[in-house]
Amino acid sequence: MVRIMKGEKSLDLLQGLLVFIAWHHHYMDVQAVSITMLLQLCLGIAHDLGLDSIGRTVRSPLQKESPRDREAKRAYLGCYYLSSNLGLMEPVKARTMTHTSTLRNYASELASSWENTSDAVLPILTDVCQYMEDVEETFRNQSEQAVVVRTQVKRLSDKWENIRLASKLQAKDFTILQWLQLAARIHLYRTAASIDLVDRDSTPWASGFQLSLRVTLVRSVEQFLDNSTKLPTKHFDFVSLIDWLNLINTITSLSKLAIHASPMPGWDASELQIAKSFDYYREQLSSQMPRPRDAQDSQEDAFGRFRRITSVMRLALHDAMGRGSPNGNTFELATGSGRTVSLLHNLSLPKINGSGTTNGVEKLPSLRDVTPSLDITSTDFHWKFLMGAV
Structure with a gap:
């Protein structure tokens, strides 16, 4: 920051900043x-630095592009990749x-240069980022006719x-890349599932189409999480910020679909077993993510935050859905070992004061009251999750 304020603007500084941003969650303050x-x-x-106009000067056929120019093109693509994906996290901006x-053109030129093996994916990454821009532009209006939404979903699919x-x-x-x-x-x-169909009541198939969008969303989320469980433990240390935020948003989406999805004819989160899917993928991912080598290390890393926060989300999910236990008690869960444990076993006891009385009887707060910061519907929840502020 100080160097930039003093007027320094170099490719090396830009590259360093991009790397810091893309992997900072592994070592951030x-x-x-x-x-x-x-x-x-x-x-x-x-x-x-004029990185949007590299190599526009006419060169002779024998004059090769300098390695510095290729690095500059990669940096420019890095700016686009980060800003495009982080922009999705803040749709109002x-x-x-x-x-x-x-x-x-930059992506294609770098891919054809074969300088690095990973250059081959640059055009694909650019295509995917452009695709997500297309989705945003297509559904910019929050209300639309059912036939328009159906046609556009088919095109984009x-x-x-x-x-x-x-x-x-x-x-x-x-x-x-997957x-x-x-x-x-x-x-x-x-x-697409969030679009209000203005002619839903007058179009016979609109209600079923809207339900199919939401069910397909559930299946898409589960496919992403299933793919994530196939990542080897050692590779989690190299997961970039974009992929990490996508993982956070996806597992949060599963919880939102179970608790906060608006009522819809034919929609039943319990029938789709969304809560069970959340439990399964949360357990799989938590067990695969690296753990601190030093058992005495009390500092919470990105993986520790994931385990802790998804555990809180799980408690809130089961509390909200009120799913009964084998003993008929909402707060009990049968374990694979045959033991029955309380869902509240790792939750600190709330403080009860006189303000929490109803007709003279003390009222215990729900899990959501105990954890007021756990508002998964807030637009900045992914940032709170990332920083551990939950």
Whole structure:
């Protein structure tokens, strides 16, 4: 920050900032940085360095592109990748960077250079980011006719399938690429399912179509989480901020669908066993994520935060759904060992004061009252999750 304030604007500084942003959740001081502010600095440096117009001067056929130019193009693509995906986390704000033909050309040129093995995925990443922009532009209006939504969902679903099929070989070599593609599919159905169909009552098939969108959203979320459980433990240490936030948003979506989904004819979260799916994927992911090597290390890392916060989410989920136990007690759960434990066993006892009385009788707070910061519907919940402020 000090170097930038003094006027330094270099490619090296930009690259360092991009790397810091993309992996900072593995080593961050949550009180020290604002990722959105640092990203704005990156975009400012990229603009001042003219990274959107690299190599426009005419060169002779024998004159090769300099390695420095290729690094600059990668940095510009990095700015787009981060700003595009982080922008999805804050839909109310205008996009700071949108897809252009320059980005597409940079990605293609780098892929054809074969300088790095990972260059092959740059055009695919750019395509997926552009695809998510397409979803946002298509469903910018919060209300639309059912036939329009159905037509656009079909178009975007086919487009997503074409991107996936065209990149099957790369996805085998770069398993994390599948995360972004599956997150894009979730984005499609989450957005489409939230659209208000203005002619729902007058269109016979509209209600069933809306239900199918929500069920497909559930299945898309489960597919993403299932794919995530296949990631080897050692690879979690290298998961980038974008993939980590997608994981947080996806498992939070499952909880939202179980508790906060609006009523709809034919919709039954219990029948779809969404709470059981949450429990299963939460357990699988928690067991696969790395644990501190030093048992005495009290500092909470990203994986510790995931285990702790999803545990709180699980308690709130079961409390909200009021699912009965084998003994008929909402707060008991049978374990695989045959023991029955309380869902409240790891929850600190709430303090009861005179203000919590009803007709002279003390009223115990619900789990949501005990954990007031657990508002998974808030627009900034993913940031709170990331920083451990839950």
